[in-house]
Amino acid sequence: MKIAPSILAADFAALGEAIARVETAGADQLHVDVMDGHFVPNLTIGPPVIECIKKRTRLPLDVHLMIEEPERYIETYVRAGADFVTVHVEACPHLQRTLTQIREAGARAGVALNPSTLPGVVEYVLDDLDLILVMSVNPGFGGQSFIPTTYAKLRELRALVGSRNTLLSVDGGVSPANAALLAQAGAGVLVAGSAIFGAPDTAEAVRALRNASEVPN
Numbered sequence: 001m002k003i004a005p006s007i008l009a010a011d012f013a014a015l016g017e018a019i020a021r022v023e024t025a026g027a028d029q030l031h032v033d034v035m036d037g038h039f040v041p042n043l044t045i046g047p048p049v050i051e052c053i054k055k056r057t058r059l060p061l062d063v064h065l066m067i068e069e070p071e072r073y074i075e076t077y078v079r080a081g082a083d084f085v086t087v088h089v090e091a092c093p094h095l096q097r098t099l100t101q102i103r104e105a106g107a108r109a110g111v112a113l114n115p116s117t118l119p120g121v122v123e124y125v126l127d128d129l130d131l132i133l134v135m136s137v138n139p140g141f142g143g144q145s146f147i148p149t150t151y152a153k154l155r156e157l158r159a160l161v162g163s164r165n166t167l168l169s170v171d172g173g174v175s176p177a178n179a180a181l182l183a184q185a186g187a188g189v190l191v192a193g194s195a196i197f198g199a200p201d202t203a204e205a206v207r208a209l210r211n212a213s214e215v216p217n
Contacts, residue, residue: 001179001213002028002189003206004062006171007053008044009143009193016056018197025203026210029060029084031171031191034077036067039091040140047080054081062086062131062191064112064171066139071098078105086110086133089121099128110169114139115147119156129166131189132157137172143194146173151185158186176212183213 005027010018019030032053035044050063063082067073070087071094077085085102089111092098102109110131111122115138122132134153137144150170157168169189170182179190192209199205 001183001187001210002167003210004029004031004169004189004191005196005202005206006031006033006191006193007197008033009197011197015053018202019053019057019059021202022196022206023057023059025206027059027206029062029189030057031193032061032063032082034063034065034067035140039068039088040066042140047076050077050080050082060084062110062169064110064133065091066112067091071101074098074101074107075105078102078107082107084108084110084131086112086131088112088114088139089117090114096125096128099125103128110167112139112171113153115149119153119160122157123160126161126164126166129164131167131169132161133169133171133191134187135172136170136174139172143198144173146175146178151181154182154185154187174209176208179209179213 005022035042037043060083062084063077064086085107099109108130112133136150167188170187171191174190174192175195196205
């Protein structure tokens with residue numbers, strides 16, 4: 001299981017220190033939410049902040065574009081330091097073209113699915129994908145409650161992916177309380193914001209989430 005702390009929940013006044021703590025604790029990648037106030041009802045960060053983050057960490061950055069017309073900005077975010085660029089299927093009328101654009105820009109290609117979006121929408125682009133991000137809350141704000149139908153969606157996506165090396169990631173309301181069930185359903189990456197950065201000890205929170213996700217043989 002890979003653990004991906006979501007910096008949306010971190011203290012932005014001390015972001016470098018927060019990133020250093022989760023990196024030392026063994027986090028596998030960082031999840032960076034970019035919101036435009038149109039596709040989702042919130043505004044967050046842009047390329048200059050991502051450039052600064054990239055200078056402060058060795059962890060891969062999964063830049064999650066919750067924006068309209070993401071194809072206009074892909075090269076900008078890759079230049080800023082994105083290792084993965086994840087776009088929403090709901091924002092991409094020409095999804096295969098957008099995924100190809102991400103790979104040609106030099107990043108790994110991901111697609112995110114809102115809670116009400118059916119898994120089958122990615123069936124014909126599976127060979128163009130490196131990551132599928134299942135939203136287990138409605139995107140826009142951190143701290144929301146986990147939507148239980150996520151488990152069934154993960155199982156269906158795991159069957160669609162088959163033997164491909166595509167990462168299955170889940171984002172929203174992830175905590176030690178549901179980590180094992182998410183792992184059993186097929187998740188390979190747990191994105192967590194409040195469960196990590198809202199904890200008294202962020203390093204211990206990373207370890208607790210990883211330990212909770214271990215599925216007995």
